[in-house]
Amino acid sequence: xxxxxxxxxxxxxxxxxxxxxxxxxxxxxxxxxxxxxxxxxxxxxxxxxxxxxxxxxxxxxxxxxxxxxxxxxxxxxxxxxxxxxxxxxxxxxxxxxxxxxxxxxxxxxxxxxxxxxxxxxxxxxxxxxxxxxxxxxxxxxxxxxxxxxxxxxxxxxxxxxxxxxxxxxxxxxxxxxxxxxxxxxxxxxxxxxxxxxxxxxxxxxxxxxxxxxxxxxxxxxxxxxxxxxxxxxxxxxxxxxxxxxxxxxxxxxxxxxxxxxxxxxxxxxxxxxxxxxxxxxxxxxxxxxxxxxxxxxxxxxxxxxxxxxxxxxxxxxxxxxxxxxxxxxxxxxxxxxxxxxxxxxxxxxxxxxxxxxxxxxxxxxxxxxxxxxxxxxxxxxxxxxxxxxxxxxxxxxxxxxxxxxxxxxxxxxxxxxxxxxxxxxxxxxxxxxxxxxxxxxxxxxxxxxxxxxxxxxxxxxxxxxxxxxxxxxxxxxxxxxxxxxxxxxxxxxxxxxxxxxxxxxxxxxxxxxxxxxxxxxxxxxxxxxxxxxxxxxxxxxxxxxxxxxxxxxxxxxxxxxxxxxxxxxxxxxxxxxxxxxxxxxxxxxxxxxxxxxxxxxxxxxxxxxxxxxxxxxxxxxxxxxxxxxxxxxxxxxxxxxxxxxxxxxxxxxxxxxxxxxxxxxxxxxxxxxxxxxxxxxxxxxxxxxxxxxxxxxxxxxxxxxxxxxxxxxxxxxxxxxxxxxxxxxxxxxxxxxxxxxxxxxxxxxxxxxxxxxxxxxxxxxxxxxxxxxxxxxxxxxxxxxxxxxxxxxxxxxxxxxxxxxxxxxxxxxxxxxxxxxxxxxxxxxxxxxxxxxxxxxxxxxxxxxxxxxxxxxxxxxxxxxxxxxxxxxxxxxxxxxxxxxxxxxxxxxxxxxxxxxxxxxxxxxxxxxxxxxxxxxxxxxxxxxxxxxxxxxxxxxxxxxxxxxxxxxxxxxxxxxxxxxxxxxxxxxxxxxxxxxxxxxxxxxxxxxxxx
Numbered sequence: 001x002x003x004x005x006x007x008x009x010x011x012x013x014x015x016x017x018x019x020x021x022x023x024x025x026x027x028x029x030x031x032x033x034x035x036x037x038x039x040x041x042x043x044x045x046x047x048x049x050x051x052x053x054x055x056x057x058x059x060x061x062x063x064x065x066x067x068x069x070x071x072x073x074x075x076x077x078x079x080x081x082x083x084x085x086x087x088x089x090x091x092x093x094x095x096x097x098x099x100x101x102x103x104x105x106x107x108x109x110x111x112x113x114x115x116x117x118x119x120x121x122x123x124x125x126x127x128x129x130x131x132x133x134x135x136x137x138x139x140x141x142x143x144x145x146x147x148x149x150x151x152x153x154x155x156x157x158x159x160x161x162x163x164x165x166x167x168x169x170x171x172x173x174x175x176x177x178x179x180x181x182x183x184x185x186x187x188x189x190x191x192x193x194x195x196x197x198x199x200x201x202x203x204x205x206x207x208x209x210x211x212x213x214x215x216x217x218x219x220x221x222x223x224x225x226x227x228x229x230x231x232x233x234x235x236x237x238x239x240x241x242x243x244x245x246x247x248x249x250x251x252x253x254x255x256x257x258x259x260x261x262x263x264x265x266x267x268x269x270x271x272x273x274x275x276x277x278x279x280x281x282x283x284x285x286x287x288x289x290x291x292x293x294x295x296x297x298x299x300x301x302x303x304x305x306x307x308x309x310x311x312x313x314x315x316x317x318x319x320x321x322x323x324x325x326x327x328x329x330x331x332x333x334x335x336x337x338x339x340x341x342x343x344x345x346x347x348x349x350x351x352x353x354x355x356x357x358x359x360x361x362x363x364x365x366x367x368x369x370x371x372x373x374x375x376x377x378x379x380x381x382x383x384x385x386x387x388x389x390x391x392x393x394x395x396x397x398x399x400x401x402x403x404x405x406x407x408x409x410x411x412x413x414x415x416x417x418x419x420x421x422x423x424x425x426x427x428x429x430x431x432x433x434x435x436x437x438x439x440x441x442x443x444x445x446x447x448x449x450x451x452x453x454x455x456x457x458x459x460x461x462x463x464x465x466x467x468x469x470x471x472x473x474x475x476x477x478x479x480x481x482x483x484x485x486x487x488x489x490x491x492x493x494x495x496x497x498x499x500x501x502x503x504x505x506x507x508x509x510x511x512x513x514x515x516x517x518x519x520x521x522x523x524x525x526x527x528x529x530x531x532x533x534x535x536x537x538x539x540x541x542x543x544x545x546x547x548x549x550x551x552x553x554x555x556x557x558x559x560x561x562x563x564x565x566x567x568x569x570x571x572x573x574x575x576x577x578x579x580x581x582x583x584x585x586x587x588x589x590x591x592x593x594x595x596x597x598x599x600x601x602x603x604x605x606x607x608x609x610x611x612x613x614x615x616x617x618x619x620x621x622x623x624x625x626x627x628x629x630x631x632x633x634x635x636x637x638x639x640x641x642x643x644x645x646x647x648x649x650x651x652x653x654x655x656x657x658x659x660x661x662x663x664x665x666x667x668x669x670x671x672x673x674x675x676x677x678x679x680x681x682x683x684x685x686x687x688x689x690x691x692x693x694x695x696x697x698x699x700x701x702x703x704x705x706x707x708x709x710x711x712x713x714x715x716x717x718x719x720x721x722x723x724x725x726x727x728x729x730x731x732x733x734x735x736x737x738x739x740x741x742x743x744x745x746x747x748x749x750x751x752x753x754x755x756x757x758x759x760x761x762x763x764x765x766x767x768x769x770x771x772x773x774x775x776x777x778x779x780x781x782x783x784x785x786x787x788x789x790x791x792x793x794x795x796x797x798x799x800x801x802x803x804x805x806x807x808x809x810x811x812x813x814x815x816x817x818x819x820x821x822x823x824x825x826x827x828x829x830x831x832x833x834x835x836x837x838x839x840x841x842x843x844x845x846x847x848x849x850x851x852x853x854x855x856x857x858x859x860x861x862x863x864x865x866x867x868x869x870x871x872x873x874x875x876x877x878x879x880x881x882x883x884x885x886x887x888x889x890x891x892x893x894x895x896x897x898x899x900x901x902x903x904x905x906x907x908x909x910x911x912x913x914x915x916x917x918x919x920x921x922x923x924x925x926x927x928x929x930x931x932x933x934x935x936x937x938x939x940x941x942x943x944x945x946x947x948x949x950x951x952x953x954x955x956x957x958x959x960x961x962x963x964x965x966x967x968x969x970x971x972x973x974x975x976x977x978x979x980x981x982x983x984x985x986x987x988x989x990x991x992x993x994x995x996x
Contacts, residue, residue, distance in 0.1 A: 030093070039058060040075065042232065109212040117560060119616055123203045159354045159355075193226065197227055209592075215574040236296050237996075238294050239991070254376065254888060260272065262892075277374075282380055311324075320355060324353045354411075357406075372877060445469075448469070481505045486498065498556075513542070513544075519533060538650060548577050563596060582662045591619050616674070627717075658717060684734070689729070701719075734747075785905050845860065867913045869954060870976045872979065927939040938993070
């Protein structure tokens with residue numbers, strides 16, 4: 001016992017000295033070549049969690065160090081440097097560039113390579129170069145950042161997604177969106193990723209690169225890499241922002257005073273209800289968005305982890321619309337058995353709530369159409385506070401009725417789990433097994449109450465609007481097993497070989513159920529109790545169930561000699577249950593070759609400024625299996641109701657949706673790509689140029705010309721479409737300024753794409769042409785704006801050539817060169833011609849990144865030039881026939897008295913849609929190790945603005961309509977500005993980033 005007391009007494013006596021022995025080490029870290037300070041360098045005590053980082057001037061203060069501690073200096077792109085602390089008080093450290101780390105790594109599918117060794121058409125965009133501020137969808141950050149990647153969104157609905165197309169539209173009936181691979185997991189819904197969790201995007205664009213994914217790769221592949229923990233101390237991050245959304249532009253319609261004047265000038269009978277209403281102001285509001293994201297990460301030499309949770313509340317600018325989203329994510333990596341086994345695990349979950357408003361059509365509940373057509377002389381409310389209604393014209397309702405009385409909501413849950421085990425069997429040979437599970441569930445409710453609409457006017461009248469309710473459930477799940485063997489070997493120091501072989505199995509299941517009814521007994525229950533509805537009709541109950549299975553086997557060989565000559569070959573064999581029994585298997589080969597001239601001695605010895613000059617050539621075939629379920633078989637289902645002629649009772653009619661096609665097979669994308677990569681002046685100037693030509697063949701078409709006399713249906717899905725795509729892409733990155741206090745980096749991207757229709761059939765059942773993109777509205781029924789025809793580009797507007805006005809009628813110039821009255825030719829094709837094209841001549845992006853001491857700033861411009869827009873909004877609301885019954889724009893006033901409405905497609909409504917837009921500007925200030933907030937390693941305040949301004953001659957609300965293909969399920973519909981588009985918003989964001 002005395003011995004224990006003596007030891008305790010000795011410890012107490014030594015404790016003050018040990019505390020006194022701990023000191024603070026200060027210093028500066030410089031870049032060895034330029035002697036400039038390096039900000040953000042990690043300075044840590046080896047084997048502990050004690051650490052800090054250098055500020056903008058390269059300075060640091062590391063407390064609680066004691067004699068004998070090993071101090072490690074680490075920074076991405078530089079070799080680690082360490083010293084042993086011997087009671088120094090102030091030191092200067094120089095870090096040397098590590099050429100091997102300076103080579104960016106790009107993901108290529110089942111592996112990665114250094115960017116300098118890549119042989120395909122691949123673009124990489126890191127998180128720091130993405131658009132900043134409020135991002136409704138993570139893919140929005142990539143807009144304008146990668147050549148050949150077109151990202152568009154019509155309007156600013158927080159519940160609507162972005163259209164993403166890589167090198168143009170990719171099919172007719174099959175889907176045209178790219179494959180998303182998140183941390184190696186295929187098929188993830190990317191809206192289930194918090195933008196703050198993303199490290200980088202890698203985009204595979206050519207068929208030779210995407211062929212490794214076979215039937216999933218025809219439309220390009222986008223890899224998303226999320227953040228993981230690192231060795232060292234525990235890091236805690238908190239990010240938050242608040243944003244304000246405003247309607248960027250309103251539709252330019254007449255005010256009350258302008259309307260009264262136009263009515264007086266026209267001299268028509270009109271009931272003035274005494275109002276002075278801007279109906280767009282009645283449905284629009286300022287949208288407030290708030291975001292909170294918390295993350296914790298850390299690790300050691302054998303394991304690391306990162307956990308994050310984010311919650312965002314998006315409020316739309318149309319009253320009643322919005323979205324809430326909560327995302328949780330956990331990534332864990334564990335190494336075992338002397339680092340031979342690497343276990344990666346990831347779990348994520350997303351809970352989303354959507355509040356919708358109706359606006360996509362021209363019905364009584366579509367708030368945009370009703371607010372646009374509503375006469376500004378109508379008041380909003382009656383004197384008793386009820387909504388003012390008048391039945392002056394058919395389908396004319398107060399838009400606030402829809403906003404205030406209709407409930408339209410959805411709750412969705414998405415889960416992802418992945419586990420992989422990578423084991424080194426022997427030196428250079430690794431076996432990997434990966435398991436993934438995805439599940440998406442959603443529940444939707446819709447309710448319109450029963451209520452009486454009281455119409456004001458000279459004679460009061462009442463219309464009883466019967467209510468309606470619906471509930472819908474959908475469940476989708478996918479399980480995947482993938483196994484690979486990878487062998488890497490270097491022979492004779494110069495011959496590098498990588499071999500890959502793998503197997504993939506994917507099972508997908510889905511089911512759904514919906515029920516609806518009419519005329520609720522009570523409005524209080526909404527759609528929560530469907531037995532509350534008096535009328536349930538045949539066909540009001542619906543359900544579905546389906547499954548598909550996909551199997552793939554693949555192999556790849558990559559060889560390079562001395563980083564000069566590269567050759568890659570791969571092949572994949574895929575099988576899928578969604579195709580006809582005669583064509584369920586397909587082969588997808590590819591070849592890639594490259595020559596890095598800069599590494600030849602005759603260049604390397606004479607041109608030190610040339611770091612990279614690599615010529616690339618690739619050829620490959622990839623496939624598209626994204627087709628509607630069951631179209632290869634008979635599909636029988638509900639087609640309506642009827643009356644039994646014998647009993648007089650109502651019956652359900654069943655019919656065949658389509659005929660079977662046992663020969664139905666994959667869409668194919670066969671592509672040639674020629675590329676050039678270059679780097680100058682230690683890669684301070686670098687970039688790439690691509691030329692590609694791809695043939696999209698055997699495209700899926702729903703052919704409706706099948707003879708019904710010899711078939712069960714007039715529709716058969718066939719492989720018969722063909723599109724030729726050709727284009728050029730260029731990327732240029734320049735480090736313009738790099739000094740002690742100021743840096744400026746700029747990136748330019750440029751792309752062209754031409755898409756020509758080569759076939760619309762399979763030789764047995766062919767189309768001469770297909771009219772597409774139909775518009776509707778008062779007086780407009782079945783009016784198409786575009787025509788797909790062999791020999792013509794996609795997006796070709798087809799209609800009449802405007803030739804003037806005479807005797808109150810439209811004139812058109814016919815194909816015979818003569819002038820005709822539009823009324824005389826009707827909808828006849830005889831005098832229709834090509835009147836424009838929706839495809840742009842080129843797209844470009846220009847991004848700039850600045851730092852000045854502790855300030856940082858970025859701005860991103862985007863240009864789309866040379867495309868036409870069919871302004872259907874002007875066609876509808878520029879109709880002078882509407883004066884006196886509906887609101888109109890100034891076009892109608894100008895035409896008033898000279899001509900009536902135009903109800904056919906004419907080039908009178910074709911406009912140049914070219915624009916230049918400042919998409920995003922961001923300004924921030926960082927406090928590194930702020931003295932006023934101990935425990936915080938970095939604090940950044942920032943402000944950003946999205947959709948800052950647009951330069952355009954287009955007369956509509958916004959020129960950024962869909963100009964790349966892909967409009968919902970209609971891959972080839974684009975280029976028409978319709979009046980029922982959610983308004984584009986301008987967003988102001990104020991945020992805070994804190995790291996502990």
